[in-house]
Structures are given as C-alpha cells and as structure tokens.
Amino acid sequence: RLLSAACGIVALLAWYLTARKLSGEVRPALFAVALLAIDFQFLWCAGEGRMDMMTEALIASSFAAFLWLREKEFSKAVLASQTLMACAAMTHPITLGAFAGLLFLTLYDDWRRIRLKQVALAVLPYLVGAAGWALYISQDPPMFWGQFYGNITGRLARQEGFFESLWAQFSERFLWIYGMAPDTHGFSHIKIVLFAGYVGAVAAALLMPDFRNRRPYRALLL
Secondary structure, three states: OHHHHHHHHHHHHHHHHHHHHHHOOHHHHHHHHHHHHOOHHHHHHHHHOOOHHHHHHHHHHHHHHHHHHOOOOHHHHHHHHHHHHHHHHOOOOOHHHHHHHHHHHHHHHHHHHOOHHHHHHHHHHHHHHHHHHHHHHOOOHHHHHHHHHHHHHHHHOOOOOHHHHHHHHHHHHHHHHHHHOOOOOHHHHHHHHHHHHHHHHHHHHHHOHHHHOOHHHHHHHO
16 A cells, blocks of 8 residues: 555656646646545555555656657657556556546647657557566466456456447446446435536636637647
8 A cells, every 4th residue: 555655646746746737837736636646545545555646656757758758859859758647557558548648738839849769769668568468468368368468358248249348447437436326325425525526627627718729738638
C-alpha cells in the first residue's frame, strides 16, 4: 500500500506540471490538483495496493515529460514520454486510452516536427517492453494464456454480449463507484453529484468561447 500511496504523490505532482504547462498559470494547476487530491476515488486507488495508481503516475508523468521537454528537446520529449507510457502499459491495459491522449498531444502542436527519428524513438520503448514481456511469457506460455485470456473474457465477453459488457464496465467504474452500486442505499447516492460535477465542468468549459478558443486550454479539454 505504501507503494500505491507514493505513486499517488507522483501522480499529483505530474498532473500539476501538466496543468501548469497547459494553463500557463499556477493557480488553475494548484486548484486542479487540490480537487484531485480530495477525490475519494483517487484516494481509494492510492491506498488499495493494486497497480492502478502506479499506472496513473506513469501516465501523468508521460504527459508532463512531453509538455516540459517538447520546446527545447523534442526528440528527448518523445523518448521520455513514450518510455513512461510503455512502462504504464506494462502495468495495466487501460493505458491504451492514455496512449491516445499522448498521441494527440504530440500531434496537436508538433506534427510538423515529426521525422523518422522521432518515430523510431517512439517505437523503441514498446519494442523493449514487448521483448521483456515475451521473455516472461516464454517461461510458461499455457499459464500466461490461461490468466490473460481469463481476465479478458471475464470483462468483455459476458453472456449478455459485447456491448452489454462494455456498458457493465462503464457502470461499475463510474456509476457504481459514484454511489449508484446495487448495494448502495440512502444518502450514499449523493456521490453521483461529484461525477455529474466533473461532466458539467467539461461541458461548461466547452460552451465558453473565451476558454475553448485558447489553444492550450482546448488541448487540455480534448
């Protein structure tokens, strides 16, 4: 659990750096991190002892590394951010969504700067990770497949069908955790207000022309 808590601190620092760079100001970044630090789901993951917070710390650090290195050292920014993202991928498959976010950030302002060198640097960490994973799998392929396939089919291949399985994943990870679980009763349902607040904040930002028209803010929203 101490490792998860330590990763939580790293994640907060990385999200501060990310928000600080995209907003260009200290106060919005501090406010964002303050909200994150008191969110009960973030705190739960930081104390649960699973891999989730390690994944989050690596993902947030990947964003921060790219944003803070890209202006002066673009190649180093690509290598550092993709290395951190590859490490995150080795801890949890949900990293795929974050990878899409990093790819967007890379292309958003710097697509003209991308050359074959940067593509090679981006691919390298994943090749190293895949080689290490292949070596690990080679120790006992049947056991690996039994565990890996069992995890996948348990989540996305339920009897109701693929789309129902996706909805079940969404419900359990967002609606249930925010007070809508079947075993939740009474006043505990009020936690859904937090989730609605997050969604409403994004919607409000998108509806404010003076906010969304600022290119760094729009990057953060997207």
